Amino acid sequence: MSPAAIGAAFCAALVSGDPSAITPLLTPDLAERATAPDIGWHSGDVAPLACMPVGATGSAEHPESVLFLTFPGGGTASDRLVLSFIDGKLFIDDVAYAGGGTLRETLAAP
DSSP: OOHHHHHHHHHHHHHHTOGGGTGGGBOHHHHHHOOSTTOOOSSSSSOOSEEEEEEEEEOSSSEEEEEEEEOGGGOEEEEEEEEEEETTEEEEEEEEOTTSOBHHHHHHOO
């Protein structure tokens, strides 16, 4: 899958409220760490009303899919999916939140 396709699948899972659909998109290491039911997959405290991939950035080794999220009340955020190649296929290895911090940092916090 391309960075845009991974972003679209991730967005669809967020908006549908089905985080189990995110697991197949993750690197094995991140999937192993991300097992709690209340993981903060995105910026913001509430589920987004809409989410869409709007671009790509990063490096050749770790491309990033840039997402635009819209929340109830009109708030917005722009998170980034940090991707990694495993056996020639892209997987999500981290989520960089719009306001700073990452999913991996959140998962490592006590």
